[in-house]
Amino acid sequence: MKRKGYMGKVLHVDLTTGEIQEETLPDSVYEKCLGGMGLGATMLHDRIPAGADPLGPDNILGFLPGLLTGTGSLFTGRWMVVGKSPLTDGWGDANCGGTFSPAIKRCGYDGIFFKGISEKPVYLYVDDHVKELRDASDVWGLDAVETEAHLTKTTGAKGKQPKVACIGPAGESISLISGISTDKGRMAARSGLGAVMGSKRLKAVVLAGSKRIVPHDRDEMKRLSQSCNKWVQFQPPFVSGWLTPFFGALMRILPTVMTMDGLLYKIMLRKWGTVSMNQMSPEMGDSPLKNWKGSIKDWGIRKSYTSNPDKFTNCEKVKYHCYSCPLGCGGICTTEGKYSETHKPEYETVLALGGLCMNEDVDAIFYMNELLNRAGMDTISAGHAIAFAMECYEEGVITKDDTDGLDLTWGNTEAIVALLEKMVKREGFGHVLADGVKQAVERIGKQAEPYAVLAGGQEPAMHDSRNDPGFALHYSVEPTPGRHTLGSHLYYEMYQLWKVVKGIPKIPPMYWKSSKYKAIDRQAEIGAINSKYMTIINSVGACMFGAFLGAKRIRIFDWINAATGWNLTPDQYLDKAADIHTLKQSFNVKHGLEPKKIKVSERALGRPVQTEGANKGRSIEIEAMMSRYWEQFGWDVNTGKPSREHVEKIAADA
Amino acid sequence: MAYYITENCSGCTSCVHICPTGAAAGEKKEVHRIDEENCIECGACGRVCPDGAVKDASGAVALRIKRKLWEKPFFDEQKCNGCAICLDVCPTDCITLGFPGIKDPHAYPEVVNPKTCIGCGFCAEECPVDAIEMATQPVVEERKEQQKVKQAKSVGWALKKITFRVIQRIMKVAAMILPFRVPVVLTGPGSVKTLSENIKARGLNNILVVTDKVLMELNLLDGLFTSLEANNIKYTVFDDVQPNPTIENVEAGREIYKREKCKAIIGFGGGSPIDCAKIIGARIRNPYFSVRWMKGLFRVLIPIPPFFCIPTTAGTGSETTIAAIISNPETHEKFGIMDPKLVPKIAVLDPELMLGLPPHITSTTGMDALTHAVEAYINQSGTPYTDENAVMATKLIFDNLEKVYNDGSDLEARNNMALASFYAGVAFTRAYVGYVHAIAHNMGGLYGVPHGLANAIILPYVLEYSRKEAQQRLARLAVAGGIGVDGEPEEELSYRFIEKVKTMNKNMKIPTYIEELKESDIPLIVKRAFKEAHPLYPVPRIMTPQDCADLVRKLMADF
Structure with a gap:
């Protein structure tokens, strides 16, 4: 039993031959890449051959817990799934909470990697004694919730209930916007890695181990956790959902920005979860509306009122905590109709299936949320695909003849629900949209291209890049483009990294809103720090919402030292993160991606500028920012490619 | 190693x-x-x-x-943050998440099956906030009790309770000041026929009769129609009211009222047509305010048209209350509109209309009335007037309900039950109801359990919970109900009263549990019940969420 927080081994499963092998990793690997996403990047960079088909046998799909998972730290129960993305043809990863992360470690592994393609549907079962591929014919075709219930009931060792990660029908039918589900509908949804799992005919991973995870210094881990917990439990009463849109409107109207303290956002998360932003975000200009062409003029308080956060907590049966989370931003909600309960929809889902399509019906959003969770489909991408189709319909690119008679006018809830059901089943026009916007453009034709909002093939998230240049940067430069979970100016404010890392930019308590759009170099610099910090967060299995508390309140670097026995400074960890980030970028280059070409669509950059609303007149100088960002990592400033020597040096160090 | x-x-x-x-x-x-x-x-x-x-x-x-000396985990709820690390580390899965406790709405861990616990102590070792202590079973039980007491005495909870009580006092004073009208009562067999003369005397000649299709098919309204026609009063029938009336029903009724240019409304039937008729009236006079807007207290701004009420069941008390319950089919929400302006001008209590009621409806509606009377009496907002009405209702129900259950044609007993329902209505519309109703409404909303039946089942459990605080009042009701005499120990009388309620339920084949109730719904039921009951219901003992969850769990079939 290692007393360093990690298990020291990974498991390799060859689905073509059925061979299952353990690989012991030296401590130096962990010291270089930490774990989680870092370990995934290190393992996959060299092992997936250049130009491998993402849906072919050469692609490797990895399930990785974080370095800190199970060590007694808080907010560190997240796991990553990594592989080559069929959506972007480059590095793919998706992050998820729930209870699956410690389950991987309790089987004794810091990662489980699958390659090859099975002849028939299978699932992997691992406990303390058994590691085997089992026939999944009887669960193939079941939705994610049914699959999990069936496998939990029919497998498992003495005492311990197994944890399941599985795909739904969307993954089985290789939808490029499908994800992997755990805990009855918590999704690792982005990058289309559900399709990779489906292409391998791997229905599920079922884990029932009970190994112990032992940190180097448990007392120190506890001390740090208790100090963090104190901040999380602070919750003032009398916080009302009615205030949120007005708070958002105030942020829109004021010419200055008050630097955001993550503790404020924590209060909202604890009270409502991410739905706290449902009305506030559109008001402040943070939500893309009407397929990114709308503004607050189209989605005022009256329209967004139906998704007021209080309405979500009213039907919330109980709060949902991921493993080791003291906050509990999730919830289990009761619903009427076909499904009796669902995970509380997240802000991204509410906006993607709401404001982006101009749909005001929250009951329908609850239904669609559960429908997509069960099908195993990404709600952000699905909402984008529908909004894209609606604009095509409005512009006459497609007609009722193409949409199977559906009247795809903005806000037509009935048509949105019907179309989503078709997408899940790949029926008729649903098939056109079932693989996301990029494929839909190819199927509809070039004339639809102006209405597609994409970042390197991935549909960007529900945070308007015109409102925060940081989002525009991260949507465009990350090896996994289009993500809202990797950084922004707002996130940098909340991370408060300058309190633990010397020599990095400090944000003043108040600044002019317009200054964000002018300081290109500064944006690139804080963007690079964000990327590095999030690489650490994703490598140790931490939660971004925890990180929002601020680096002084959530002591990630100290936790790593206490768990592993290392004694490194935050700067040294950020250097390691830069290397991991470079490996991911190098992965993309190796597979033929041009970093310059994956930037987010013009519309999302304010080209042309909006003439009304919160983001009126704003456009982002993204090319200059990208170039400066690459410079921060020592990559080529013109192409964004890391040099071969740079990558070889990183590989040699590992 | x-x-x-x-x-x-x-x-x-x-x-x-x-x-x-x-x-x-x-x-x-x-x-x-x-x-x-x-x-x-x-x-x-x-x-x-x-x-x-x-x-x-x-x-x-x-x-x-020895196994009984193995240490088990004790969870300190004040320290626990619900991170569920202990659930994951437990090698036997003996820990599970319980129901949202005092820190509602988060769920906290508990040992679901102490027999499977092997006392390894991993949960305590790995708990990041040291909220778990390993101790022998008796010590764990003792700590749990101490924790319950501590919670109930915590400053936060005490402040909450004080706030509730202050608001309840204000509402009590308001209820004494507000002009609560008591409807004129026409009672006795055949009294429905005398209503027409009263209407004629008021100069009204175009009436909307709100009822439902079942009553129309039973020809129960024939007597009313004949007397209206005999007095040359024109009337229009609206019989599309559903068992749980919806906003659509109200709007449809309003359209007919407007189209036929009616001048008054008669609500004829059980609680549903009467409530629907009340809200139709409210909408007619307040056309710019939606039904949803009127939800809550005192939201009917302009008085409704002349309204007359003819109940065909003895239980709801709707013929005298300020409340009307309506459903929103879009959200599946059931909500109340409460305003003194909804009280009818005349209530007709004609036992002949109740002769056809089947025994199970008679019993459950009767127990509904008893619940109104008892809750109003033991609540803290009672006045001498409401107490008097509650006592009269209880006595009449004790004396007549089982009689009328066994012999539905007993006209005198029917008449007494109708009066009891009316008295109970007068009492609770001023002194409020309590947790029985708050929980029962959820049973209706979630599982469609009839309101009276749910009340009948829940009443003894809630009385047991509040017995100590309501002991004196329950004892007085027991004496008034004829099951005890003055001078007997109050404690004994209060137990006897609860026993009497249980016996009545048993004799009338009312079960002791709710078949449809699911464990997984309990947190939601607790949440909604609290939303309804707090802060307005002046209950004798305020429940903690854990108490409420424990009580609701007792209502399960396999408890």
Whole structure:
């Protein structure tokens, strides 16, 4: 039993031959890449051959817990799934909470990697004694919730209930916007890695181990956790959902920005979860509306009122905590109709299936949320695909003849629900949209291209890049483009990294809103720090919402030292993160991606500028920012490619 | 490092049975082995080994301990943050998340099955906030009790209770000041026919009769129609009211009222048509305010048109209350509109209209009325006037309900039950109801359990919960109801009263549980019940969420 927080081994499963092998990793690997996403990047960079088909046998799909998972730290129960993305043809990863992360470690592994393609549907079962591929014919075709219930009931060792990660029908039918589900509908949804799992005919991973995870210094881990917990439990009463849109409107109207303290956002998360932003975000200009062409003029308080956060907590049966989370931003909600309960929809889902399509019906959003969770489909991408189709319909690119008679006018809830059901089943026009916007453009034709909002093939998230240049940067430069979970100016404010890392930019308590759009170099610099910090967060299995508390309140670097026995400074960890980030970028280059070409669509950059609303007149100088960002990592400033020597040096160090 | 087994092993297999990971193995009567790879050092093998053959990693013999002395986890709710690390680390899955407790709406861990706990203490060891303490079972039980008391006495909870009581006092004073109208009562067999004369005397000649299709098919309205026609009063029938009336029903009724240019409304039937008629009236006079807007207290701004009420069941008390319940089919929400302006001008209590009621409706509606009377009486907002009405209602129900259940044609008993329902209505519309109603409304909303039935089932449980605080009042009701005499110990009388309610339920074949109730719904029921009851219901004892969850769990079929 290692007393360093990690298990020291990974498991390799060859689905073509059925061979299952353990690989012991030296401590130096962990010291270089930490774990989680870092370990995934290190393992996959060299092992997936250049130009491998993402849906072919050469692609490797990895399930990785974080370095800190199970060590007694808080907010560190997240796991990553990594592989080559069929959506972007480059590095793919998706992050998820729930209870699956410690389950991987309790089987004794810091990662489980699958390659090859099975002849028939299978699932992997691992406990303390058994590691085997089992026939999944009887669960193939079941939705994610049914699959999990069936496998939990029919497998498992003495005492311990197994944890399941599985795909739904969307993954089985290789939808490029499908994800992997755990805990009855918590999704690792982005990058289309559900399709990779489906292409391998791997229905599920079922884990029932009970190994112990032992940190180097448990007392120190506890001390740090208790100090963090104190901040999380602070919750003032009398916080009302009615205030949120007005708070958002105030942020829109004021010419200055008050630097955001993550503790404020924590209060909202604890009270409502991410739905706290449902009305506030559109008001402040943070939500893309009407397929990114709308503004607050189209989605005022009256329209967004139906998704007021209080309405979500009213039907919330109980709060949902991921493993080791003291906050509990999730919830289990009761619903009427076909499904009796669902995970509380997240802000991204509410906006993607709401404001982006101009749909005001929250009951329908609850239904669609559960429908997509069960099908195993990404709600952000699905909402984008529908909004894209609606604009095509409005512009006459497609007609009722193409949409199977559906009247795809903005806000037509009935048509949105019907179309989503078709997408899940790949029926008729649903098939056109079932693989996301990029494929839909190819199927509809070039004339639809102006209405597609994409970042390197991935549909960007529900945070308007015109409102925060940081989002525009991260949507465009990350090896996994289009993500809202990797950084922004707002996130940098909340991370408060300058309190633990010397020599990095400090944000003043108040600044002019317009200054964000002018300081290109500064944006690139804080963007690079964000990327590095999030690489650490994703490598140790931490939660971004925890990180929002601020680096002084959530002591990630100290936790790593206490768990592993290392004694490194935050700067040294950020250097390691830069290397991991470079490996991911190098992965993309190796597979033929041009970093310059994956930037987010013009519309999302304010080209042309909006003439009304919160983001009126704003456009982002993204090319200059990208170039400066690459410079921060020592990559080529013109192409964004890391040099071969740079990558070889990183590989040699590992 | 792992535990290991020495040659002293007699091969009794105890370790094999207890080992949660299957690391201990061996043939019977042969020396066993522990697989180092799978041993998690929980020590359970040592605690059960009769031979002293198990040694820990340091070489010390693991001592056998009697199972009842094994330590179990005790969870300090004040420290626990619900992170669920203990659930994951538990090798036997004996810990689960309980129901949202005092820190509602988060769920906190509890030991679901102490028998499967092997006392390994991993949960306590790994708990990041040191909220778990290992202790023997009696100590754990003692700590739990202490924690309950501590919670109930916590400053936050005390402040909340004080706030509730202050608001309730304000509402009590308001109820005394507000002009609560008591409808004129026409009672006795055939009294429905005298209503027409009253209407004529008021100069009204175009009436909207709100009822439902079942009553129309039973021809129960024939007497009313004949007398209206005899007095040359024009009328229009609206009989599309559903069992749980919806906003659509209200709007449809309003359209007919407008189209036919009616001048007054008669609500005829059970609670549904009467409530629907009240809200139709409210919408007619307040056309710019939606039904949803009128939700809550005092939201009907302009008085409704002349309204007359003819109940055909004895229970709801709707013929005298300020409340009307309506459903929103879009959100599946059931909500109340409460305003003194909704009280009818005349209530007709004609026992002949109730003769056809089947026994199970008679019993459950009757128990509904008893619940109104009892809750109003034991609540803290009662006045001499409401007390008087509640006592009269209780006495009449005790004397007549079982009689009328066994013989539905007993006209006098029917008449008394109609009066009891009316008195109970007068009492609770001023003194409020309590937790029985708050929980019962959820049973209706979630499972469609009839309101009266749910009230009848829940009433004894809530009375048991509040017995100590309501002891004096329950004793007085017991005396008034004729099941005790003055001078007997109050405690005994209060128990007897609760026993009487249970006996009545049993005699009228009302079950002691709610068949449809699911454990997984309990948190939601607690949440909604609290939303309804707090802060307005002046109950004798305010429940904590845990108390409420425990009470609702008792209503389950397999409890």
